[in-house]
Amino acid sequence: MRVSTQSNLAAVTLAFALSVTSAAGEITDAARSKNSTWMASSIMSRSQGIMTGKGGSSELLQAGITQRALTALAAQYPDDAFTSDVKAYVLSSACSVSPFLQNASYDALSYPLDRLSNGHALLDYSAPTDNMTSGPGSFAGAAVALRDSIDYNRRNDEGGLWYFTYPQWSYLDGMYSLAPFYVRYHVEAETAYPIPAWKQATLAAVNDTYHQIDLLWSHTRNASSGLLAHGYDASRTAVWADPDTGASPHVWGRSLGWYAMALVDTLEVLPDSASEYRDLILEKWNSLASAVVKAVDPTTGGWWQILDEPGREGNYIESSGSAMFAYALLKGTRLGYFATNADLASTAVDAAIRGHEYLTDTFVVRETNGTLGYNGTVSVCSLNSTATYEYYVGQPINYNSVLGSAAYILASLEVERLAAL
Template sequence: MRAPTYMATLAAALFGVPATATEDACKTRYSKWMASSIISREQGIMTGEGGASEALQAGFVQKAFTALSTYYPKSAATYEQYVRKSALSATQFLSNASNDALSYPMDRLSNGNAALALSPTKGTSPYRITAEALRQSITLNRRNAENGLWYFVYPYWSYLDGMYSLGPFYTLYTLTTPSNSSSATAAALADMVYQFEILWDHTRNVSTGLLTHGYDALRDAVWADPKTGASPYVWGRSLGWYTMALLDTIEILDKEEAPSKYKTPLLEKFQALIPAVIKNVDPNTGGWWQIVDQGEREGNYIESSATAMFSYSLLKGVRLGYLPSKLAPTATKLGTQAQKLLTDTFVVKEADGTLGYNGTVAVCSLNSTATFEYYVGQPILYNSVLGSAAYLLASLEVERLG
């Protein structure tokens, strides 16, 4: 089947509109349109050939589609089916705890939420096996002398990036697995909060309120600050991962009625971080820079995945009541403007009816010089699902506004 015919059929199924759907028919449902485009590209399906970030791509798609199915119940079956397909593909690669801890960054844990949702609390389903392996991989994950988790194989280095996957899964597993004793539950939740805190303590710049990409506990890396071990630059997407991690973890703690002592420190960080994010929005475009606090420094640019992540965080933070009421109007305005910027500037309406997505930087690693030139010199990818899934989530929050 040729792509235009396939996409016309898919558009009719997802949007409930004729195959010749116009832009006007879909303009308030860009989340669904982008979801259908991700499906058509078969993104978020692990094949073993997508490199170390493949697990994150799968987990991010699962999370985005799960949110979409909740808000659009009439289309939920389509999204839930794709979540199952993605989660099942992940079970082929993420079912051995020791291998998981060595072969994939902490981002692997983003697959855990769907694995939990798709499996009973006990048994031998592939989803449950994966959920248990992922949880065990946290225990096996290497740590530095301060008990901070290594992000990957780079010795003693911790990244903001991993918290998006660790925080929500660690919390959800701990609060929904009956076999945990009260002491084990308390220890796991305390450890989860601690991982947020140690990154905050090492990477936060008190003058800007922003967090840099990560830190080296040994202070040996070429980029490490001699006192804190922090890397020197605020990479937009890593800060976006951390911001979303705070927000989504707080939401789970609320839903599962966890003791407030676990929510409070995360909420305080979210409420302290968001004003700094707002302060660093580009006033001319309404987006956020690749290096967030470097403004119009030559070579810097507005990056589409980070902009989508901040749009989502601002809007969802207001919706869930996690931001002070006096900040809500500004947060809503900026979040909405950012999603519009993305739609107008980075979304590409393809001839076959799909939406393309541009302006997303490739993976940036601290296994580098971590200089300004390194960050702004990394390739820009077309249709990176790390950008398009973030855009889906931001668009969904705009659609929730009505």
């Protein structure tokens, strides 16, 4: 289904939002048969992942990861009765974000890199030949503006993209939204327009994508643990910046979770022509996955809010980063990204399954109205802070944050795939 005007986008969004509201809490027995569909129906019943413009700078990311999780669910269960509702909800979410993403230069300055997480749904609802030609008001037009916003985004002297408005600061967080969309956009454009100019543009996009991944790796990776700190300041002037690398002092679980998912999801969409970059990203993925498996809490099977301070007073197992690691490890194994490391593949699967079980037993809440709640997800943690240990462990815990529950859906889908084998 395609919607071509902004007025129609708004109308569809309103109509579907009203239908969801009227059905809130009415979860079918079929939806309750699987963790993924039960959590998805619960998110939908709460009208989460719909852009209002009043939800702060993370609202586009909430919409984006909701779209990603529900799209993955619909693809995995195409024949379920519940799937048509899921697809309609993704359309509703895409409709809600599109008006906010039409102005490339404005968006690049007004929203973090997280905005790009919405690009996949916009491409899904765009006709392939529209990717470069549709005007304002269309999904394709919004996708084009979103891609153009990367060119307007500020960069440091090394070419690293600023995560948001904070001068010279780059975060791991933004890679989940940037890397897979950046590559996929150009692969699909090249498919629609198989001419040398688009092939060159695809290679340039893949090169820039890897450059962003590599800059974060080189600035933030701890050689001893193999884990990556939250981000870096290229100017080395932030109160928290390491004087040599610019890195922030701690490994925040969810930021590393975004980065881990980015590596796996980007590998999935790389074109055959990018074999050199595939090898480079695979090398990073295997190294990081090994470090993530070693960082798991042996008692619970989950992952800490601050991974470099396991067991320290005030630290705790955090539910969004844990779900992201479980998803990335399972998907990476399924797609063969540990092909040369069978031992790591086995330990990664064991850790991810155990982690998912802990999340299900500890953080998934069965509400009296038939929905599932999700607990234990930390609020947004920003480097626009002291970035101290006390800062990270002192941030609020949010109930029913889709940053956690949508990641849980993605992890659940991978567990359900294994169970079906």
